[in-house]
Amino acid sequence: MKQSSSLEHLQKAIQCETISYPDRSRIDFKEYDKFIDFVKKAYPLLHKKAKLEFVEKHSLVFHLKGSTDKDPIALMGHYDVVPVNPAGWNVGPFSGELIDGYIYGRGTLDMKGQVIAVLEAVEACLEEGLVxxxxxxxxxxxxxxxxxxxxxxxxxxxxxxxxxxxxxxKLVLDEGGAFINGKAMGVNSTVALIGVGEKGYLDVELTATQNGGHASMPPVTSALYDVFQAAMKMESHKFQADFNPATNAMFEALVPHMSQPLKFLFKYKQLFKPILLLALVKSPETASTVRTTSVMTMASGSSAPNVLAQVAKVNINCRIIPGDSIEKVKRRIETRVGPKIKVSIGHGTEPTDICRSDTPQFELVKKALSSVYPEFSVVAPYLMVAATDSRVYHGMSEAVYRVGPFGSMKDDRGTIHADNERISVDSFLKGIEFFKIILKEGSKA
Ligand SMILES: [Zn+2]
Incomplete structure (x- = not known):
């Protein structure tokens, strides 16, 4: 398959405005149908050889039968995107314009770039006659x-x-992963990270109630005061930090590449645990990988400036570390805020289990990454703090990994869900090569 046609395919995919909204009535499904039609035309061999099923009308399940009955592999992705604010963009957000070696558009990184790279790789394998x-x-x-x-x-x-x-x-591969500067962990190069599990999510609503009355004769404490005081207890007493299987595996993989004194400290990390955890919780990025986090995100009181709130609420958004659970987090919050405050659980999902990284499947993903990016020779497993669809496959495979095989993500990660999202052409083409290796090696019995 020619490189120019691969790029054209990505551009066409970006031009489908497949914007997701929680309110499904706002979704323009014609754009989704347009995407599906484009895929049918662009990948004729796949459509000839695979069985295609639709789930919930627009989710696609392609099934290519292998020559044995061994456990299958799955490459996942999603072709919906988040909305855009066109005012912040230098190009049309759905133009797919190619400028100075980058393709711009909503979804280039998250994640039509990956979906198209997978499709290009599969079509190329089929063109080669690979069974x-x-x-x-x-x-x-x-x-x-x-x-x-x-x-x-x-x-x-x-x-x-x-x-x-x-x-x-045998293997489930989805979006995620990262390329980060290894300096904070004593590694003098870029580290490529492969996600082996995900944190859980929980919204907790704290409510304080009061009889109300006039603001000119306030009570000793108002409902807002009570609820904020409770919320402040959560801010000043953070959840306890600890190593978990994902961070353990990450440090184990990084120790050989670390410089002193971190190499020594992490080599004996059980011995130096208190010092290391103290250092890790100092930065928000590393803190989020070793403990359940909680932060106030919404608050409400009365509806007028001179009226006391009868009901005051604060929402605490928690991200739950593996090993912890919704129930345990709820109980700890109740103990901390005391009996005057009502604690109610909102939207929540449990953390996933952590997939092992000493498997042949992990080795394959690692090998494929290093072979297309020899410059990113340090590869390590890690805990994802964001959620992906692959979380639902824990329990159906021992090897559910998250990876983004696009080197330009290292610098352009901040454009995901933001303005001027882009992928470098070079990275996109390397991503296709990455998936070819995964398909060729991973589908061997
Ligand atoms: Zn995504």
Whole structure:
């Protein structure tokens, strides 16, 4: 397959305005149909050889039969995107314009770039006449951006369908991962990270009630005071930090590349645990990988400036570390805020289990990354603090990993869900090579 046609395909994919909204009536499904039509035309061999099923009308399940009955592999993705604010963009957000070696547009990184790279790689393998020994599934969701807990989540319903057929995957690969500067961890190079699990999510509402009355004769403490005092207790007593299987595996992988004195400290990390955890919680980035976090995100009181609030509320948004749980977090909050405050659980999902990184599947992903990016020779597993659709496949495979094989993400990560999202052409083409290796090696029986 020619490089120019691969680029054109990505541009065409970006030009479909597949914007996700939690309020499904706002979604323009014609754009989703346009995307599906484009995929049909652009990848004729895939459509000839694979069985295509639709779940919840717009999630795509491609199934390529392999020559053996061994456990299949799945490459996941989603083709919905988040809305744009055109005023902040230097180019049309859905133009797919190619400027100075970059393709611009909503979804280039999150994640049509990856979906198209997978499709290009599969089509190229089929053109070469490659016979997969294992079945290959391509699972492309249509509403990842609004969360896999929604009752109509394409990813969840697809999982249910495949589970009902008794399928167990050898490998599931989805978006995620990162390229980061290793300096903070004593590594003098870029570190490529592969996600092996995800934190949980929980909204907790704190409520204080009061009889109300006139603001000119205030009581000793108002409802707002009470609820904020409770919320402040959460701010000043953070959840306890500890190592978890994902951070343990990350440090183990990084120790050989660390410089002193960190190398020594992390080599004996159980011994130096208190000092290390103290250092790790200092930066928000590392703190989020070693403890459950909580932060105030919303507050409400009365509806007029001179009226006392009868009901005052603060929302605490928590991200739950593996090993912790919704129930445990709720109990700890109740103990901390005291009996005067009502604690109610809102939207929540448990953390996933952590996939091991000493598996042949992890080695394969690592090898494929290093072979297209020899400059990123340090590869390590890590805990993702954001959620992806792949969380629903924990339990259906021992190897659910998250990876973004695009080197330009290192500098352009901040454009995800923001203005001027872009992917470098070089990275995109390397991403295709990455998936070719995964398909060729990963589908061997
Ligand atoms: Zn995404």
């Amino acid at each position: 997969f020994e294992r079945d290959v599934y391509l699972l492309f969701g249509h509403n990842e951006e609004t969360g896999s807990e929604m009752p109509d989540s394409g990813a969840r319903l697809t999982r249910d369908l495949l589970k009902s057929r008794g399928i167990h995957f």
